[in-house]
Amino acid sequence: MKTATIVGAGLVGSLWAVYLSKAGYKVTIVERRPDIRKAEISAGKSINLALSTRGWKALDTVGVGDEIRKIAIPMLGRMMHDLQGNLTFQPYGKEGQAIYSVSRGGVNAKMMDIAERNGNTQIFYNEKCIDIDLENGIVYTETKTGEKKQHQSDVVFAADGAFSAVRYNGMQKLDRFNYSQNYIEDGYREILLPANADGSYKLEKNALHIWPRGRFMLIALPNEDGSFTCTLFMPFKGKNSFETLTTKAAVNTFFKTTFPDFYAMMPNIADAWEDHPLSSLAIIRCYPWTYGKTALMGDAAHATVPFYGQGMNCGFEDCSVMWDLMQKHNENWKKVFEEYQIMRKPDGDGVQDLSLHNYHVMRDYVADPKFLLQKKIEAHFSEKHLDKWMPLYSQVTFSHIRYSEAWKKGQIQDAIMKKVMAEIDNIEDKWNSQEVESAILKELE
Amino acid sequence: MKTATIVGAGLVGSLWAVYLSKAGYKVTIVERRPDIRKAEISAGKSINLALSTRGWKALDTVGVGDEIRKIAIPMLGRMMHDLQGNLTFQPYGKEGQAIYSVSRGGVNAKMMDIAERNGNTQIFYNEKCIDIDLENGIVYTETKTGEKKQHQSDVVFAADGAFSAVRYNGMQKLDRFNYSQNYIEDGYREILLPANADGSYKLEKNALHIWPRGRFMLIALPNEDGSFTCTLFMPFKGKNSFETLTTKAAVNTFFKTTFPDFYAMMPNIADAWEDHPLSSLAIIRCYPWTYGKTALMGDAAHATVPFYGQGMNCGFEDCSVMWDLMQKHNENWKKVFEEYQIMRKPDGDGVQDLSLHNYHVMRDYVADPKFLLQKKIEAHFSEKHLDKWMPLYSQVTFSHIRYSEAWKKGQIQDAIMKKVMAEIDNIEDKWNSQEVESAILKELE
Numbered sequence: 058m059k060t061a062t063i064v065g066a067g068l069v070g071s072l073w074a075v076y077l078s079k080a081g082y083k084v085t086i087v088e089r090r091p092d093i094r095k096a097e098i099s100a101g102k103s104i105n106l107a108l109s110t111r112g113w114k115a116l117d118t119v120g121v122g123d124e125i126r127k128i129a130i131p132m133l134g135r136m137m138h139d140l141q142g143n144l145t146f147q148p149y150g151k152e153g154q155a156i157y158s159v160s161r162g163g164v165n166a167k168m169m170d171i172a173e174r175n176g177n178t179q180i181f182y183n184e185k186c187i188d189i190d191l192e193n194g195i196v197y198t199e200t201k202t203g204e205k206k207q208h209q210s211d212v213v214f215a216a217d218g219a220f221s222a223v224r225y226n227g228m229q230k231l232d233r234f235n236y237s238q239n240y241i242e243d244g245y246r247e248i249l250l251p252a253n254a255d256g257s258y259k260l261e262k263n264a265l266h267i268w269p270r271g272r273f274m275l276i277a278l279p280n281e282d283g284s285f286t287c288t289l290f291m292p293f294k295g296k297n298s299f300e301t302l303t304t305k306a307a308v309n310t311f312f313k314t315t316f317p318d319f320y321a322m323m324p325n326i327a328d329a330w331e332d333h334p335l336s337s338l339a340i341i342r343c344y345p346w347t348y349g350k351t352a353l354m355g356d357a358a359h360a361t362v363p364f365y366g367q368g369m370n371c372g373f374e375d376c377s378v379m380w381d382l383m384q385k386h387n388e389n390w391k392k393v394f395e396e397y398q399i400m401r402k403p404d405g406d407g408v409q410d411l412s413l414h415n416y417h418v419m420r421d422y423v424a425d426p427k428f429l430l431q432k433k434i435e436a437h438f439s440e441k442h443l444d445k446w447m448p449l450y451s452q453v454t455f456s457h458i459r460y461s462e463a464w465k466k467g468q469i470q471d472a473i474m475k476k477v478m479a480e481i482d483n484i485e486d487k488w489n490s491q492e493v494e495s496a497i498l499k500e501l502e
Numbered sequence: 503m504k505t506a507t508i509v510g511a512g513l514v515g516s517l518w519a520v521y522l523s524k525a526g527y528k529v530t531i532v533e534r535r536p537d538i539r540k541a542e543i544s545a546g547k548s549i550n551l552a553l554s555t556r557g558w559k560a561l562d563t564v565g566v567g568d569e570i571r572k573i574a575i576p577m578l579g580r581m582m583h584d585l586q587g588n589l590t591f592q593p594y595g596k597e598g599q600a601i602y603s604v605s606r607g608g609v610n611a612k613m614m615d616i617a618e619r620n621g622n623t624q625i626f627y628n629e630k631c632i633d634i635d636l637e638n639g640i641v642y643t644e645t646k647t648g649e650k651k652q653h654q655s656d657v658v659f660a661a662d663g664a665f666s667a668v669r670y671n672g673m674q675k676l677d678r679f680n681y682s683q684n685y686i687e688d689g690y691r692e693i694l695l696p697a698n699a700d701g702s703y704k705l706e707k708n709a710l711h712i713w714p715r716g717r718f719m720l721i722a723l724p725n726e727d728g729s730f731t732c733t734l735f736m737p738f739k740g741k742n743s744f745e746t747l748t749t750k751a752a753v754n755t756f757f758k759t760t761f762p763d764f765y766a767m768m769p770n771i772a773d774a775w776e777d778h779p780l781s782s783l784a785i786i787r788c789y790p791w792t793y794g795k796t797a798l799m800g801d802a803a804h805a806t807v808p809f810y811g812q813g814m815n816c817g818f819e820d821c822s823v824m825w826d827l828m829q830k831h832n833e834n835w836k837k838v839f840e841e842y843q844i845m846r847k848p849d850g851d852g853v854q855d856l857s858l859h860n861y862h863v864m865r866d867y868v869a870d871p872k873f874l875l876q877k878k879i880e881a882h883f884s885e886k887h888l889d890k891w892m893p894l895y896s897q898v899t900f901s902h903i904r905y906s907e908a909w910k911k912g913q914i915q916d917a918i919m920k921k922v923m924a925e926i927d928n929i930e931d932k933w934n935s936q937e938v939e940s941a942i943l944k945e946l947e
Contacts, residue, residue, distance in 0.1 A: 233738075233782045237682030293678075337678045 058083045059388075060210035062196050064186050065217030066093075068161065069355035069372035071168035073214055074178050075119045076380055080388075084178040085208050087198050089185040089222075094166045104247070105278045105286045106164075107132065107265070107366035108157040109454045115373035118380065121171050128163045130279045131155035136264035142318035146264065150455050156265070156366060158278040181206075186222040189213070191231075192349030196223075212390050213351040216372070219341050219360035224353055231348060240339045241362055241416065243273075244299055245290045247333040250323055252283025259322050260285060268316050269424050273297055275316055287319075299335055338362045340409050344402055347394035354379065359405030364415040365453060371408045371460065375401065407460030411453055411467070426485075431474050434488045438497050445501055446470065473500040503528045504833075505655035507641050509631050510662030511538075513606065514800035514817035516613035518659055519623045520564045521825055525833075529623040530653050532643050534630040534667075539611045549692070550723045550731045551609075552577065552710065552811035553602040554899045560818035563825065566616050573608045575724045576600035581709035587763035591709065595900050601710070601811060603723040626651075631667040634658070636676075637794030641668075657835050658796040661817075664786050666802035673793060685784045686807055686861065688718070689744055690735045692778040695768055697728025704767050705730060713761050714869050718742055720761055732764075744780055783807045785854050789847055792839035799824065804850030809860040810898060816853045816905065820846065852905030856898055856912070871930075876919050879933045883942055890946055891915065918945040 059082045063070045066088035074084045090096075108116075108129060116122040133155045134148035149156060172178040181198075184206065188197035195209045215223030228234050253259055258279060260266055266277040266285070273291030280286060292298040297315075302308050305327035312320040312327075320326065341360040346353045355372030378401050379393070386392040422428040432448075439446045449467035452458045458466075477496045478484055487493060504527045508515045511533035519529045535541075553561075553574060561567040578600045579593040594601060617623040626643075629651065633642035640654045660668030673679050698704055703724060705711055711722040711730070718736030725731060737743040742760075747753050750772035757765040757772075765771060786805040791798045800817030823846050824838070831837040867873040877893075884891045894912035897903045903911075922941045923929055932938060 233685040233784075235684050237684070237787075239680050239682070240678040339678075342682075 060085070060212075062087065062194070062208045062210040062213045064196055064213070064215045064221075064223050065357070066090075066165075066169060066180050066182075067216060067218060067355075068165055068168070068369055069375065070214070070216035071165060071172055072115065072119075072121075072373060073216060073354060073376050073379070074172040075121060075168060075175070076376055078172060078175040078178045079119055080383065082177070082211075084172070085210065086172075086178065086180040087184045087186060087196060087208065088180060088182050089217075090182065092169075092180070092182045093162055094169065104162060105158050105160050105280060106369050107278065108159050108164075109366065109370050111367075111374040111377075111457060112370040113157075114457065115377045118377060121168065124167055124171065125159065125164055126157075128167070128281060129157035129159045130281065131157055131263055132265045132278070133263050134265075136261055136266045138266060138268045138316070138318055140270075140315070140317070142321075144261075150451050154451075154455050155263075156454060158265070158280070160280060163281075186217065186226065189223050189227040189351065190349075191227045191351040194350035211350065214354055215351065215357045216354045217357055219339065219356045221353065221357035223351065224343065224357055227351060228343065228345070228348060228353070234343065234345070236341075236343045238339050238341045240337055241413075242292045242294075243290050243416075244293050244335050244337050245288050246299070246330075246335050248287040248289065248323075248326065248329060249332065250277060250285040250287050250319075256283045258283050258285070267419075268319060269419065270297075270315055271424065272420060274419060275319065293337075302330075305330070340413065342406065342409065344398070346398040346402065346405075350390065352379075352394050352397065358401075359409060361409045361412040362416055363412070364419055365408070365412045367408050367412065367453060367460075371405070374404075403461035404459050407462075407464045410464050411449075411460060414464075414467075427478070430485055430488060431478060434478075434484075434493060434497075435470070435474060437489050438494060441494070442498075446497075473497060476500060505530070505657075507532065507639070507653045507655040507658045509641060509658070509660045509666075509668050510802070511535075511610075511614060511625050511627075512661060512663060512800075513610055513613070513814055514820065515659070515661035516610060516617055517560065517564075517566075517818060518661060518799060518821050518824070519617040520566060520613060520620070521821055523617060523620040523623045524564055525828065527622070527656075529617070530655065531617075531623065531625040532629045532631060532641060532653065533625060533627050534662075535627065537614075537625070537627045538607055539614065549607060550603050550605050550725060551814050552723065553604050553609075554811065554815050556812075556822075556902060557815040557818040559902065560822045563822060566613065569612055569616065570604065570609055571602075573612070573726060574602035574604045575726065576602055576708055577710045577723070578708050579710075581706055581711045583711060583713045583761070583763055585715075585760070585762070587766075589706075595896050599896075599900050600708075601899060603710070603725070605725060608726075631662065631671065634668050634672040634796065635794075636672045636796040639795035656795065659799055660796065660802045661799045662802055664784065664801045664805035666798065668796065669788065669798055669802055672796060673788065673790070673798070676793065679788065679790070681786075681788045683784050683786045685782050686858075687737045687739075688735050688861075689738050689780050689782050690733050691744070691775075691780050693732040693734065693768075693771065693774060694777065695722060695730040695732050695764075701728045703728050703730070712864075713764060714864065715742075715760055716869065717865060719864060720764065738782075747775070750775070785858065787851065787854065789843070791843040791847065791850075795835065797824075797839050797842065803846075804854060806854045806857040807861055808857070809864055810853070810857045812853050812857065812898060812905075816850070819849075848906035849904050852907075852909045855909050856894075856905060859909075859912075872923070875930055875933060876923060879923075879929075879938060879942075880915070880919060882934050883939060886939070887943075891942075918942060921945060 061077050061082045061084050063074055063084060063086045066086045070086060074086055077084050113122055116125055134146050137145040183201040184198045186196055187199045194213045195207055196213055198206045215221050217223055229236060250259060260277060262279050268275040275287060275289045277285040277287040294300050302311055308327040308330045340362060346358045354375045361368050379397055382393045382396050435448050439448050452463040481493060481496060484493060506522050506527045506529050508519055508529060508531045511531045515531060519531055522529050558567055561570055579591050582590040628646040629643045631641055632644045639658045640652055641658055643651045660666050662668055674681060695704060705722060707724050713720040720732060720734045722730040722732040739745050747756055753772040753775045785807060791803045799820045806813055824842055827838045827841050880893050884893050897908040922945060926938060926941060
């Protein structure tokens, strides 16, 4: 029987197990943590995520999309909260287009159920990868009780996250392995905004809420039980930073003055402040992604910052890509891995470039009238000329255009808009005019 | 007594020991290799290097320059060898300016002698750093015989090279430590061109010889015994790459056709081909450089590719910088380390940017008539207006201008030259005309 080992039973690892078991592989998963279905969700992990088009495709290909749809909450747009508590709604796309709030733990548990249900997947929990033979496909592990084990198989997939043990013990010891980890200046802390006493939502359910405040922001995504998982992103150091929020009094003052409508809903914020740890955010790049019988997938290959909501979607798309190549090369893994890394690496870089770009957009531009005008003109133009112009956000979120392509196209579109907006006087008064439309069309030629 | 531990007894570590012992520190050096003075020089290590102005300053500050001058060979310029064996000499700077070929082992041995001579430096060989307590200044080591030791001191300096054990065991385990290692497509292999039977040099002694061949090149630096250490830089893969030179016949044909004058001097090249290993080349960046009582210096902080001949010089300049800050802050190491890393990091990046730039220059431009014309115009202009224009090579090699400044100025100069050369027709016929001079002066304003 064909055999595969997957290191990591997280989102990508458990989905990929479903794929492989469908293809007739006997799948062994080793996971250093306990079974998420029996334990508490690990504290501090971003416990909900936004599923979008790429993710759904990867789920639907192996028929698990519908099970996830049951636990997904559509978010039709951004709900912006200003300092006075005024709300502005910005739809994400055209009517009916949405991204979906899902619980990390919920999706993960479902996927594990499905993988195990097929009968040929076995998950070993509390088993840590301590070494790897990349060429011969042997994963060396150690259990919580100190027992040493090894798993040999035809192919090994490392879906063990940003600080991948397979990458660390294997690839990072190879000569000429390129690697970088770059932390951004901001960290994040999660806050749980509970449901009302009657279980209803304290905020509009079908939106992703944002409190943009220039150099920092608070966001909130709905959970099924009426609560919202909120995340505060801000710098570690400096004015308005995590280092200034070390006392209950400081936390209270900060929320009261900067997020008054949020504070009104959650006056006990200072008590809940340390329920979740302060976490850091990094972009991790590396290459090659495969060696011998072993391949990196998901965050292990291309961990990114969360500002485009594409980390999970990109990892799921890795499964789609790997699956297509499996078919194309008739499971000749040498060929599959070679093409996988050459073809997919630019998209790993692409999703990272896009995420960093959106970090700067959200940080510096989201409240800038010029930026908002640009987006308005783009949306208007795109509606009339969808064949010629898909807004970058839609390319990334609602299409299967390669990330690397979307990033390139986005930069070209941005240059065109900058030029048109600089050349047409008082463009804010005629943003939907024929003149503006013609100017963009001319640039597109 | 004030105490310091230095990890690594290489060029930077041993020079820094001289500095610290001069300042009254009891210095302990731990070095994982055997005593270089008693052992063979480690095979494959680039065994000569080019000392230039920054390096000399750091040596002279502690009075060891003159001892090194005795074993240094001035190289007044580049001697280019074309396919027909024709020679062209390009001086590096003004009359009397030179870079100096020195043997790595020779300089290192002398520096160890000097450090030990002061009486308060002790070097422990065959002792490997296996762990580090950055905050408390404790270096944990293991000897060849398996004995575990530890060295605690007031301050710790990691001068243990590109793959620094202190960085790996210490800094790289910190949250939010930025790190990258990026290998270039080229590797290198050394070749020793022996002296003539009578001990004389087979090539002009006072030059750095280059055989530029577009995508690859051979260089040669003189040694004291009449030999030259030669290095072939070329891609690992592709046409004209190391992967194509795996048989004696292939090596012979390659040298005969691409470096005929070299082949004539060394017809046994194929036999000597594997005397030295094939090595890879990387840029390693990281930050922060200091934590608690521990600081990274030299390659441990900013390993670079060798194409500007500045790796050692930059490491020595780290000593100058640290020394100046020691005086400024009266050996308050907390303040010294804080200012050292903030001030020096841009120059670590700078020397890397410059080295990568020169890699591309040597690879792609050094035989380009347009590039050579640009350099000729710059040299001519600079001679007349030294206050306004110092060629980039001179800034880097013959000045103490910060690397980060040199890199910025170099880019501005390049942009000016590109503009002037594009705007003046037939500039090759009037490169030293008033028109060109005025055009550059105008751009400089």
